[in-house]
Amino acid sequence: MKNLRFLAALLFVLPVAAKAQTKPATTQQVTEVTEDLDPATGKVVRRTTRTTTVPAGTALPTRTTAADAPATRASDAQVSDFFREKTTVGTLTAPALLDAYARFIEKVRADRRTWNAANWSAAAAVLSSLNGRYEQVRANFVLDDKVTIRSQQAEFQTLRTARQLSDQVSDKL
Numbered sequence: 001m002k003n004l005r006f007l008a009a010l011l012f013v014l015p016v017a018a019k020a021q022t023k024p025a026t027t028q029q030v031t032e033v034t035e036d037l038d039p040a041t042g043k044v045v046r047r048t049t050r051t052t053t054v055p056a057g058t059a060l061p062t063r064t065t066a067a068d069a070p071a072t073r074a075s076d077a078q079v080s081d082f083f084r085e086k087t088t089v090g091t092l093t094a095p096a097l098l099d100a101y102a103r104f105i106e107k108v109r110a111d112r113r114t115w116n117a118a119n120w121s122a123a124a125a126v127l128s129s130l131n132g133r134y135e136q137v138r139a140n141f142v143l144d145d146k147v148t149i150r151s152q153q154a155e156f157q158t159l160r161t162a163r164q165l166s167d168q169v170s171d172k173l
């Protein structure tokens with residue numbers, strides 16, 4: 001009889017005790033999606049999804065490297081110095097902006113072998129300024145011009161990343 005009362009009390013107390021021990025959800029899931037684009041076609045060639053559980057109210061820690069950090073925009077004087085001619089990015093029309101992108105990538109291709117990290121940062125700032133103007137006048141471009149600009153942006157990132165990787169490999173040898 002004593003065991004029956006004890007068992008009944010235990011059956012009554014266990015759910016209450018279990019409820020008291022559980023904590024409310026204090027975590028959240030954060031999903032990060034990374035897409036790699038094919039520079040020739042602009043299509044997604046690889047999509048990586050990473051889901052992480054973190055404490056509620058916090059965000060997924062971000063990796064910041066020199067390559068990942070957004071470039072600050074260059075002033076018109078810095079853009080003019082880069083192109084070696086007076087250039088006001090804010091007044092570039094769509095055809096002039098397309099020409100500026102072409103001149104930009106030609107200069108990068110020609111000078112990249114002698115550049116140091118500061119030169120790459122300056123070029124990234126110039127590209128950021130051109131990209132800012134592109135966002136303002138994007139509606140004025142036809143699809144072919146948009147693809148050309150995107151491929152030039154991708155080529156710059158490719159050349160810059162290749163240089164960084166080359167420097168990292170050279171440092172380890």
